[in-house]
Amino acid sequence: MSDTSKVEKTEGVVETQSTVAPADDPTAAAVAVVDPRLLVREEGFKGYWTEFKRKTKGGELGSLPVVIGLIVIWTIFQLKNDRFLSADNLSNISYFLSATGMIAIGLVFVLLLGEIDLSVGSVSGLASTLFAVFVVDHTMNGWLSLFLTILTGIGIGALHGWFFAKIGVPAFVVTLAGFLGWNGLMLWLLGSSGTINIPSDSGPVHLLGQNSFFMDQAIIGAYVLAGLGVTSMAVGSFTEQRRRRAAGVPFRPTSEILLRVGLLAVASFLAAAVLNNASGVSNALVIFLAALVIVDFVLRRTTYGRKVFAVGGGIEAARRAGINVPMIRITVFAIAGGFAAVGGMFFAGQTASATLNAGGGNTLMLAIAAAVIGGTSLFGGRGTVWSALLGMLVIQSIQTGLDLLNMNTSIQYMITGAVLLGAVVIDSVSRKSQKAAGRA
């Protein structure tokens, strides 16, 4: 209470003292006053800038590496090939990023626990094959096959989770075994033919195909989506502001809300205009974005999401709070398996077939890299599902750019490896400086 004399000069104290306690009561003064050592953001845009600088120094990089990475990558590729920033190519990027992006959403859950799932690539490949077997070999209904495929993915993930949570096998090893085993099962199912072509005139594969667009390519479609996103963010922010104001807790100033909504509006309407310039918003992208919104809501606003963060932040604390830790672990791996299967469906939609190399190669590495580049920590407890989108923008830009330049697979692998390493290095370094700045 030694700094009572200092803080009494501020306004807040005077108010509290008049309503709560006499001026000479030091504890009353201490109640409402903000700790004088706490940095308070200044008003106006200068405030945002100083806070931004402070956060960056403290290692809270947020989406900064992604933005810088994107600018660098887009500049380099545009200089090498002037078709890179054309509407058609950007539309391609937006379509192809959704498949691996779906896998990355599931990985974000696993990374939030501080674990890793190495099997998601193989599970996605197995899913596309399973779907093809259901539809082609067993002439099953497409939607029923989709349902069964995703259910299988969830089951596979739950099995990994069970070995990890109940038997105590490290997740790394369980999912490494899954990586091999499920890939083997896929190869066995595909047999000697190696490829199963899936009819793509209707059903899920048609919906996820490269030529299937939201609202059938109507120009208005993209703007409807952009408008929907911007409006819901604005309504949500102002509702929250009103509730917080009514409850008497700190709320976001109107200027800040307008700034954020404005930025989102510029970004989404620009993207809509570019995609319309090509051929519209692909259904795959729309489903991916919808999944992001739903999963973000689950992680931030439901008790389940809170439990996932709690287990990632401190297992002992979570256990004492009555959280069923094994249950959370199993469900998280099940979610990762489910999203891997969905990602596999997206791959099947891209090629309208199930092939030997589906989900192989660098699919797994790209999904992990996407989540980490987007800002989800490998060390657990920190991250958002939007990192799947941001990271995939970077990753898919590199992929598409290298394809445009006709680079060899060998070069692609080397570059992907370097990008993954770079992302993990950024994560580790930022965690170190967060520790030094007392934020981790």
Add this chain to the structure above:
Amino acid sequence: MVHVSATPVLALRGVSKRFGAVQALTDVDLEVHAGEVVALVGDNGAGKSTLVKTIAGVHPIDEGVIEWQGNPVSINKPHDAQGLGVATVYQDLALCDNLDVVGNLYLGRELLHHGVIDEVTMEKNARELLSTLSIRIPSVRIPIASLSGGQRQVVAIARALIGDPKVVILDEPTAALGVEQTAQVLDLVERLRERDLGVILISHNMADVKAVADMVHVLRLGRNNGAFSVKDTSHEEIIAAITGATDNAVTRRAGRHSTEAAQ
């Protein structure tokens, strides 16, 4: 001064606990009244932690009776104790570093608003709780990782109060704290007493015990070794009870001298 109710809110009568060949607790009695701070002291291995864990439901008792507000109850798992209204703050605080103060306070019992976590009400209640306890925290929205040790301790204690308990058990709350932070935690213990909670305080620090406790119960080798009212007991008497006044280096030496003198 303390106004204690006639019926203790929590009473242990003849409680015993064995772990294999070890008799950890033998015939232990303990009473806690509402609005009373009971300090539990004793050397390492005296059975303090075991006793607390029997109350918290971690170790069910083998013999004896636990009475809650005069009625015998059985506490077999932590959930039973929480249901009765016993909140325990362990020495390792077990907070989630990545969650903010509000998130930690309500972890495992989040308030819901149409099935969605009600951050606004939780934040409002958290601020009210922290301010009635005069807890100073930079902001309720910063992660626990950025708080100091003392601030974490008060958050952990405040967390125990969210479930509206009747008895709060604090296991060595000041062990790792500096001078100022210790004072803050002791202030907080006094405020718990003012809120009419029964507090069981485990501590090795006699100064803390003398500062806030009303009663001191001494455990020695798993048995009661005296219960003292703090204000009419000297520091030395308590220490003597902890170390075993009848069996220590000083008494043994005195005993030797007297037998030599008799010869």
